[in-house]
Amino acid sequence: MQDFFLPVIKNALISLGITSDKPVLIERPSDKKFGDYSTNIAFLIARESRRNPKEFAEELIAHLSFPQDTIKSITVAGPGFINFFLTSTFIMQSVEQILLEGNGYGRSCRGKGKKAIVEYVSANPTGPLTIGRGRGGVLGDCIANLLETQSYTVTREYYFNDAGRQMQILGESVRFRYRELCGVTEAFPDTHYQGSYIREIAETIFQEHGPALLDVSDLQLFKNRAESIIFKSVKNTLDRIGIRHDSFFNEHTLYHREGSERSANDQVIDLLRAKEFIGEYEGATWFLTSRIGQEKDKVLIKSSGEPSYRLPDIAYHITKFKRGYDLMVNVFGADHIDEYPDVLEALKILGYDVSRIQVAINQFVTTTVDGQSVKMSTRKGNADLLDDLIDDVGPDATRLFFIMRSKDSHLNFDIDLAKKQSKDNPVFYLHYAHARICSLLRLAASETGFYPDGSGHHLLQLLDSEPELRLGLLLLEYPQMISASIRLLEPQKMVDYLHSVAELYHKFYQECPILKAERDISRARLFLSLATKQVLCNGFRILGITAPESM
RNA sequence: GUGCCCGUAGCUCAAUGGAUAGAGCAUCAGCCUUCUAAGCUGAGGGUUACUGGUUCGAGUCCAGUCGGGCAUACCA
Structure with a gap:
């Protein structure tokens, strides 16, 4: 309908000798007595030309020329609204x-001929997906669907890291449980993953290997086995609610050095250094964000020599630019709010057009059961699992509940309500x-x-x-x-x-x-x-x- | 302390700077000999947290105050 009204209004303005690039609003009025559509054009022009909106509206409608049998009547109402009544034939x-x-x-x-990438979920394979992750997952998936309707070629990407400290802890957690199965009793550290799925993974490994791994000090096997089992479960959970990614981007590839080549991470440091945004002190390598008005510098390489999450994040986004995406949408939870401004700043400094990046941040999900809200933590293993939720309420209700509230609002997921078949x-x-x-x-x-x-x-x-x-x-x-x-x-x-x-x-x-x-x-x-x-x-x-x- | 988000009916939430702030649930009153009553109609319910400002017009934008969430790591 915009396409129907706007050209006519524009022509009328031209015949009055007026050019304006103000965004004209064509909307459905709240009350049907104000017509089927209305426009605020008179207010916009009146402001520019310091005229009475109502008088201008009267003058303008005399110059509106619509096709036959489309408009029943046009009225000027209130302080200067122009209201259109359409013929039933035209409707x-x-x-x-x-x-x-x-x-x-x-x-x-x-979006024809344009490439878009939507990055969402991106949970590291340290445990089954929680309800909280589900919200961003469905949000991202729907955004990707929306873009596809506009002819964008969309890549749905999942960014993950299977090489960080959390994965180390995961491996250790599994080994602890494995050793328990072998009869070794040690105190399980409360810094480690408490969830019952750790025991299940340990049992799988025990069935496969018996006690043979008891004295193996290398965590690799535990880690790898845990990762593959967990990732399988994550993908399965996502699949149940129709979320399927095209691409899984492993953060670790950004660390990779081929011979004497610099890794993607290294290159970020080199480029930022050339712009004089890199400093070294306290044994670490810093992104000098204080130069651009931030309170503190940010660590890019820890004193241990490992990159902090920020460095690969920047390198990752550079790969998106290099892969030629015209639009990059990042979906993540409010707990990552501090992460993206630094990435954008770095990209800006390196000369990338950050207007192509859009960030959708979804606020937290609290679940209420019998009016009791439940706090969630993967580490403590008391999280509500997305899988359980899907079992309870089904895929459709799961998806709809996650997106029926604005992403900026906290979502109160009332499990009892969602379970109701009414x-x-x-x-x-x-x-x-x-x-x-x-x-x-x-x-x-x-x-x-x-x-x-x-x-x-x-x-x-x-x-x-x-x-x-x-x-x-x-x-x-x-x-x-x-x-x-x-x-x-x-x-x-x-x-x-x-x-x-x-x-x-x-x-x-x-x-x-x-x-x-x-x-x-x-x-x-x-x-x-x-x-x-x-x-x-x-x-x-x-x-x-x-x-x-x-x- | 600082940054981001939120504060709207009893509850959960809508509302591109537009006209008398709307839905659902809950409460109350109606509509099935008639295509699916898992539906529809009506009633009650509001100082849009508060105080200023911007303008033809503010729930919406700006400043401040008060409340809640998240973040303020050499975790991701």
């Missing part, structure tokens, strides 16, 4: 377009709308021989009641909801939107008999139902939830 003609575009409705070519659970509301339509279509086929074959779409133009027009208008908003979701990296917009679609459909269903109406009206309403189903399906695909045909 329903536009709905026809949805049926024509089908699965492609909502897609655009905006209307309290929003996923059912969405499913029900879709299933209801499918049921109608089945009945229509069996009772009246209605099969949607592409002919007869024009019957839609017979519809002109309020529930029908409201639903139609909402369906037309779908492409704009996708744009807004991408702009804000906020799939939650889509959840809200689809909920409204379901709501208006239920109202339409309530007020307008579909199968029992006169033949042409009945068909028209079936087409409107089909268009609704199409929007729901396209939206569900982005959210990654199923579209059940019956309940």
